[in-house]
Amino acid sequence: MTSSMLILIVALIGIFAYFAGRIRAAGSNGRTHSRPGYHGAYVALSALIPALALVLVWSIAAPIYINGKVHAALPSDLKSDPAIEALSFNSVVGISRGLETIPASEVAAARSGTKTWNEVLAAGNVPVAGDLRPEIISAAQSMNAMTESSRSTLAAIAVAVSLVGGFLGYRRVSARFRARNLVERVILVGLVLCSSIAILTTIGIVFSMLSEAVRFFAVVPPHQFFFGTVWDPRFAAAGSGGAGGQFGLIPLLAGTLYIAFVAMLFAVPVGLFSAIYMSEYASPKFRALAKPALEVLAGIPTIVYGFFALTAVGPFLRDLSSSLNHLVTGDASNFIQAQSVITAGIVMGIMLIPFVSSLSDDIITQVPRSLRDGSLGLGATRSETIKKVVLPAALPGIVGALLLTASRAVGETMIVVLAAGVAARLQLNPFEPMTTVTVKIVNQLTGDLEFTSPQTLVAFALGITLFAITLMLNIYALYIVRKYREQYE
Amino acid sequence: MNMIAETKLEPKQVQTMQNSFKMLGRNVTVHYGAKQALFDVNLAIRQNTVTALIGPSGCGKSTFLRCLNRMNDTIDNCRVGGEITLEGQDIYDPSIDVVELRARVGMVFQKPNPFPKSIYENVAYGPRIHGLARSKVDFDQIVETSLIKAGLWNEVKDRLHEAGTGLSGGQQQRLCIARAVAVSPEVILMDEPCSALDPIATAKVEELIHELRSNYTIVIVTHSMQQAARVSQRTAMFHLGQLVEENDTDKIFTNPDESRTQDYIMGRFG
Numbered sequence A: 001m002t003s004s005m006l007i008l009i010v011a012l013i014g015i016f017a018y019f020a021g022r023i024r025a026a027g028s029n030g031r032t033h034s035r036p037g038y039h040g041a042y043v044a045l046s047a048l049i050p051a052l053a054l055v056l057v058w059s060i061a062a063p064i065y066i067n068g069k070v071h072a073a074l075p076s077d078l079k080s081d082p083a084i085e086a087l088s089f090n091s092v093v094g095i096s097r098g099l100e101t102i103p104a105s106e107v108a109a110a111r112s113g114t115k116t117w118n119e120v121l122a123a124g125n126v127p128v129a130g131d132l133r134p135e136i137i138s139a140a141q142s143m144n145a146m147t148e149s150s151r152s153t154l155a156a157i158a159v160a161v162s163l164v165g166g167f168l169g170y171r172r173v174s175a176r177f178r179a180r181n182l183v184e185r186v187i188l189v190g191l192v193l194c195s196s197i198a199i200l201t202t203i204g205i206v207f208s209m210l211s212e213a214v215r216f217f218a219v220v221p222p223h224q225f226f227f228g229t230v231w232d233p234r235f236a237a238a239g240s241g242g243a244g245g246q247f248g249l250i251p252l253l254a255g256t257l258y259i260a261f262v263a264m265l266f267a268v269p270v271g272l273f274s275a276i277y278m279s280e281y282a283s284p285k286f287r288a289l290a291k292p293a294l295e296v297l298a299g300i301p302t303i304v305y306g307f308f309a310l311t312a313v314g315p316f317l318r319d320l321s322s323s324l325n326h327l328v329t330g331d332a333s334n335f336i337q338a339q340s341v342i343t344a345g346i347v348m349g350i351m352l353i354p355f356v357s358s359l360s361d362d363i364i365t366q367v368p369r370s371l372r373d374g375s376l377g378l379g380a381t382r383s384e385t386i387k388k389v390v391l392p393a394a395l396p397g398i399v400g401a402l403l404l405t406a407s408r409a410v411g412e413t414m415i416v417v418l419a420a421g422v423a424a425r426l427q428l429n430p431f432e433p434m435t436t437v438t439v440k441i442v443n444q445l446t447g448d449l450e451f452t453s454p455q456t457l458v459a460f461a462l463g464i465t466l467f468a469i470t471l472m473l474n475i476y477a478l479y480i481v482r483k484y485r486e487q488y489e
Numbered sequence B: 001m002n003m004i005a006e007t008k009l010e011p012k013q014v015q016t017m018q019n020s021f022k023m024l025g026r027n028v029t030v031h032y033g034a035k036q037a038l039f040d041v042n043l044a045i046r047q048n049t050v051t052a053l054i055g056p057s058g059c060g061k062s063t064f065l066r067c068l069n070r071m072n073d074t075i076d077n078c079r080v081g082g083e084i085t086l087e088g089q090d091i092y093d094p095s096i097d098v099v100e101l102r103a104r105v106g107m108v109f110q111k112p113n114p115f116p117k118s119i120y121e122n123v124a125y126g127p128r129i130h131g132l133a134r135s136k137v138d139f140d141q142i143v144e145t146s147l148i149k150a151g152l153w154n155e156v157k158d159r160l161h162e163a164g165t166g167l168s169g170g171q172q173q174r175l176c177i178a179r180a181v182a183v184s185p186e187v188i189l190m191d192e193p194c195s196a197l198d199p200i201a202t203a204k205v206e207e208l209i210h211e212l213r214s215n216y217t218i219v220i221v222t223h224s225m226q227q228a229a230r231v232s233q234r235t236a237m238f239h240l241g242q243l244v245e246e247n248d249t250d251k252i253f254t255n256p257d258e259s260r261t262q263d264y265i266m267g268r269f270g
C-alpha cells in the first residue's frame, strides 16, 4: 500500500468520525456544552492526529533503520574504505529502486540465470558499474523486502490507531463534554507549529552556514579573513591541501557598502520626495493610479535591472564620459568604465525607489491628521507643515524604512554582477569596477565544487558575515519602527 | 431672524453694531461633494465675546467653525459659498492670504493635538513660522506669556523641554490653547475643546476661556448645555445645517424664540 493510499484511508476514517461525532452529539438529550460541529471535529481529530503523527514518525524513522541494516549487511571488504562503502551503498539504493520498476519476469530470468543481472538492470535503465557483486543485488533485494514489510506494518498499525482513536473520541461525546475548548486548543497548537516552522528553518539555515564557516576558519585564520585586504582565492588543485589563495573580506565588504551607499544616495531623495508628493499633495485619483504603478516596479526581477544596466546605463555613462572628456581635454578616452560602481549604484537605486517610496508613504500617511490640522490651523503652509511637523513625526519610521531598504541593497547580487563586474578591488573611484560579497559567494559556489577546500568553504563565511550585517540592520530597523508606532497608540 | 431684527434698527445703531461685530457670515453654504452641510447661515460674531455654537451632532457646527478660518480648504471635496468677513474684509477673497488669516483666527481642536516636540517648541511653533520673534529672549518671553495666559505655566515651567505629548489630556489641551495664543490671534475657534477631558480639566479650561475673553473673541462649539451656559454670552443654535436662532445666552436658555431650541435644551432630541 502506498503512503498516499494510507493517508487517504485515514482521512476517510476522519470524515466518517466527524459525522459520527456530530450525529451522536445532536442526538444526546439536554443542552450540549458545544455545538455538534465541535463534537464532530473532536472525534475526527482524535481519529486523525495520532494516526498521522505515527505515519510521520514512521516514515522518518523507518528508512534510517533500514539503511542501517543495509550498511551492516554489506560484505566487510566493501566497508574498509568509507568512500567505497558510500559508493556501494549508493548502488544498492539505485538497484533497489530499479528492481521496483523492472517487470517480475525479467527479475525471475536474472535469478534463474538465463539473463545476467547487468543485462536486466541496464534494460530497466538502472546504471550499473561493470562488475556487479551478488552481495549488492541481495542487499538491494533485502532492502526492498524490508521497505515493503515496513509499509504494510505501518498501514495496519495506522489504520488501527485511527479507528481506536476515533472510537475513544466517539465514546467521550456527551452533552456536558467540552469539545469546543479542546478543538480550540488543537487549532492553537497547529498555528503555533506553523509559525515555529519559519523560525526553525531560519535557525537551521544559520547553523548549517555556521558549521561550514567553522570548517573554513579551521583552515584560514579569522583575522586573515576579516582584516585581509586582498581577495585572491586561487583554485588550488584538488588534494594539494587547499593551501594558497588569500581570502580578505575587506575589498568585498568595501564594494558592498560602497555600491549600497551610492544606490541609497539615488534612491532616498527620489523615493522620499515621491512619497511626500504621493501622501501630501497628490489627488486621490492620481494616487490610486501611481501607487500601484510604483509597486509594480518593486516586483520586477533584479536580473532585468541588471540587464538594463548592462545594455543601457553602463554604455551610456561610458560614452557620456568619453564625449565629456573629448570636450574638455580633446582626449576621447572614457573615464567611466561601462562596468562601474556608479552604474551599479544608479541602477540599484532605481530598483530601490519603489521600496523607499512605498514604505515611507505608509509611514507618512500614518501621521495623524490632527497634527497636520494643528499646524495648518496656526497658519503654517503645507510645506512648512510637512517639514516641521509631519516629517519629524515620521522620521523614526522613515529611518527604519531606509534601514530595511539598505539591507536589501547589501544583499543584492544580479545587478552588481552585470553592472559592476566581478573584480574584487579595493579602491575609491566610483567610475571603476568593484564587486560585492554576494557576487563572490555565487562565484565561489558555481562550477566544479569540492566542499572541503577553503575556496568553496569561504562562501559560507561570507554568507554568515552578510547574514549578520543584514540581521543587525533589520533588527535595528524593526526596533526603530516599533518605537515609532508606540508614539501614536 | 436676528439679521431681520437688526435691519430694523436705526442706521446709526447698525453702524455701531457692525463695528462691534468681529466676524460676520452672510448666506454661508457648505457642500461636501454633493451633500449640502450648511444652508444660508447668517451669523455675527461679536468682539470680546464668547459665542457658543450648540445643536445636535451632525448639524454643521464644526463645519461653520472651520469656515471661519478656512480650515475647510484642507478638505478635498468641500465647497464654501456666501460671504464671511473679518472686520469687514471678505476672508474668501482671492487677495486674502490664508496663512495670515489663520494667524489672526486661531483654532483649538476637539482632541488635544500637541506636536511630538517639546512643550517649549510646541508654543514657539507659531511664532517661528510667522517670524514673530528674533532672539532667544523674545521667544522665551512669548512662550512664558502664552503659557501663563493658558494657565499652564506653573505646571510646566520646570520641564519646558520635555515632550508635549507627555502631559495629561487637560494639560495637553491647555498647551494647544497656549500654542494658539502664542501667535496673538484676534479670534480663537474652539471645537468641543473639553470633550476629551475629565471634569476637573474641563473646569480649568472653562475658567481659562473666561479669562481669555477680555483679550480675544472666542467661538466655541460645545455639546454640553451647561458649558454653553457657563462660558458664553451669546449662543447660536444649529439644526440640520441651518441656524435656528442666535441670541444672548441667558435668553436662549430661559426663553428661546424657537420651539426647536427649547426642545434641544430640554434634551428632547439630539
Ligand SMILES: Nc1ncnc2c1ncn2[C@@H]1O[C@H](COP(=O)(O)OP(=O)(O)O)[C@@H](O)[C@H]1O
Residues within 6 Å of the ligand: B032, B035, B037, B055, B056, B057, B058, B059, B060, B061, B062, B063, B064, B075
Ligand atoms: N469631511 C467631510 N466630508 C463629508 N461630509 C462631512 C465632512 N465633515 C462633515 N461632514 C458632514 O457634514 C455634516 C455636518 O458635520 P459637522 O459640521 O461635523 O457636524 P457637528 O460638528 O455639528 O457634529 C454632517 O452630516 C457630516 O456628515
Ligand SMILES: [Mg+2]
Residues within 6 Å of the ligand: B061, B062, B063, B191
Ligand atoms: Mg463637530
